[in-house]
Amino acid sequence: MYNRRLQMIDVLSGKRVILGVCGSIAAYKVAELARNLTLAGALVDVILTEAAERFVGTATFQAVTGRPVLTDMWSLPEDGVVGHVSLGVDADIVVIAPATANTIARLAAGISDDLLTTTVLVTQAPILCAPAMNPNMYEAAVTQENIATLQRRGFTILEPDVGRMAEPMVGKGRLPEVATIEGELRALLGQHNGPLRGRKLVVTAGGTHEPIDPVRFVGNRSSGLMGYALAATARDLGATVTLITGPTALTPPSAVALVRVETALEMRDAVHAACQDADILVMNAAVADYRPADVVEQKMKKSDAGLLLQLVPNPDILGELAQRRDLFKVGFAAETQDLVENATAKLTRKGLTMIVANDATTSIGQAEIQVTLLDADGTGTPLSRQPKQQAAAAIIAAIVERYLAFNQDR
Ligand SMILES: Cc1cc2nc3c(=O)[nH]c(=O)nc-3n(C[C@H](O)[C@H](O)[C@H](O)COP(=O)(O)O)c2cc1C
Structure with a gap:
């Protein structure tokens, strides 16, 4: 007799994940993250900032998540389920990847003039933030201060990888591998309410x-x-x-x-x-x-x-x-x-x-x-x-x- 009760399902199953994507060249990489989380059973709502839409389109994210991709808080789907605050309220976890210097600064200042910043401000779920930018932008004193502010407020910040950037330059600023972001996200969810x-x-x-x-x-x-x-x-x-x-x-x-x-x-x-x-x-x-x-x-x-x-x-x-x-x-x-x-x-x-x-x-x-x-x-x-x-x-x-x-x- 095999014990069926011990056949486990993935901890991501049924979890509501908000994936906020900002205007960075690395935006294309997180389509794979959205896909992996969806395959693991999560309900992934992708929010693209206006700048992110210049790098990647909605179609890819929509296809891999099977859900509408959200870009504008003034034109959300009208079924009443998704409102400008309900997204953040219902979330189990919010991940911002790649997070631009601009969005990090706006979050540190409490600005909420688009759907991503509003969702982050309203949520009580754990927030994982994966900065990706030019190494000089990352090392800039103001960016470091903004990151420290977010850390103090409970955000989990992933350190960027060191390596070759899109522009011919080597330094610290690359988006970590998708598997790393997924592992950190799983760890954060577990630390929040895992047994x-x-x-x-x-x-x-x-x-x-x-x-x-x-x-x-x-x-x-x-x-x-x-x-x-x-x-x-x-x-x-x-x-x-x-x-x-x-x-x-x-x-x-x-x-x-x-x-x-x-x-x-x-x-x-x-x-x-x-x-x-x-x-x-x-x-x-x-x-x-x-x-x-x-x-x-x-x-x-x-x-x-x-x-x-x-x-x-x-x-x-x-x-x-x-x-x-x-x-x-x-x-x-x-x-x-x-x-x-x-x-x-x-x-x-x-x-x-x-x-x-x-x-x-x-x-x-x-x-x-x-x-x-x-x-x-x-x-x-x-x-x-x-x-x-x-x-x-x-x-x-x-x-x-x-x-x-x-x-x-x-
Ligand atoms: C080609 C190109 C690549 C960019 N890559 C990045 C990047 O990797 N990280 C970053 O912080 N900003 C980058 N920027 C600047 C942002 O796109 C810009 O600050 C934008 O206002 C960010 O908006 P958002 O934070 O709402 O997504 C890039 C801009 C361009 C034109």
């Missing part, structure tokens, strides 16, 4: 590399996909996330604190440091059980005599934290035989609240996973085989449920 807001969650991901010599290592097939998806999901639910990752080929989720490590010993130090003030630890990384006893300083030469590697055990990171009764600990057990028995033994030995058991032969390095959630009281909840992003949502939902009870008991 993990105010909680610090540490998640480990990927496998470790245990060096043999300067160019070789002992490793495993872990891709990091599961841990990265867990980190992104916990962030979406409001947690302050530290993602400690072994080497992977993945782009890390934005709006999480990233700690890159290579070896099990580095992973151990990073976990201990991050867990000092953490509430929840999700130990998903495939940490090598052994490491070469000695790391050879120079690249080893091939020899007909073969090679015998002596391995020594790595520390048991979760086991070392067994005495931390205040820390809600979740382990992962990847087994190739006697899955439930081995995972249950690990759960008891390491003092965990929950362990996620999975068959290593069909999960490690794969896009999909079938897991069984095992609780300390012996309850087992098998989930269906599904993409790792969906499994992450179900696992984090189970963690939230158990964490709230764990926290109440203390």
Whole structure:
């Protein structure tokens, strides 16, 4: 029997997002943001400033959101649903991207002479602002003062990227990547009303590399996909996330604190440091059980005599934290035989609240996973085989449920 209740939907589903687009060359980039948010289930109302309309038309945004694009507060759709204040009142979040120096200045001054500034003034929803402009405009004292004013008033301001601008110039002023803006938006929504807001969650991901010599290592097939998806999901639910990752080929989720490590010993130090003030630890990384006893300083030469590697055990990171009764600990057990028995033994030995058991032969390095959630009281909840992003949502939902009870008991 698979547990259907733990099949989660995206946290953006049904959320009302206002996307304010200003008159910057970067305006074309946010059509993709509007599309991604819509595909995730959000109701995206795009407001284009008059200047934005000179850069991009309404048709693209209308097509990707399936909703009318708003440009003028004097000619809003007449169905009464969208009024010059109701947009801002009903919003779950407002994102201004790209935000021009001009709009930032007008917002700082409280001007509300168009639909975007009026909506921002009226809303009580969190506001995310992504400035994009010429580096000199961005660094100008007045722009910096205006940004500081907005920050003081509770706006979340994304720092522009450094790089090549449309004009032949390199500097700080580029609109951050769409994935970064989306991640920050999800984090802000979660921090506003997610079940993990105010909680610090540490998640480990990927496998470790245990060096043999300067160019070789002992490793495993872990891709990091599961841990990265867990980190992104916990962030979406409001947690302050530290993602400690072994080497992977993945782009890390934005709006999480990233700690890159290579070896099990580095992973151990990073976990201990991050867990000092953490509430929840999700130990998903495939940490090598052994490491070469000695790391050879120079690249080893091939020899007909073969090679015998002596391995020594790595520390048991979760086991070392067994005495931390205040820390809600979740382990992962990847087994190739006697899955439930081995995972249950690990759960008891390491003092965990929950362990996620999975068959290593069909999960490690794969896009999909079938897991069984095992609780300390012996309850087992098998989930269906599904993409790792969906499994992450179900696992984090189970963690939230158990964490709230764990926290109440203390
Ligand atoms: C080709 C061109 C590119 C521009 N790019 C930017 C930009 O990236 N950032 C910015 O702050 N202003 C930029 N501007 C200036 C704004 O479009 C101008 O200040 C406008 O009044 C902004 O109006 P809005 O804030 O209502 O969208 C650009 C102007 C032109 C002509």
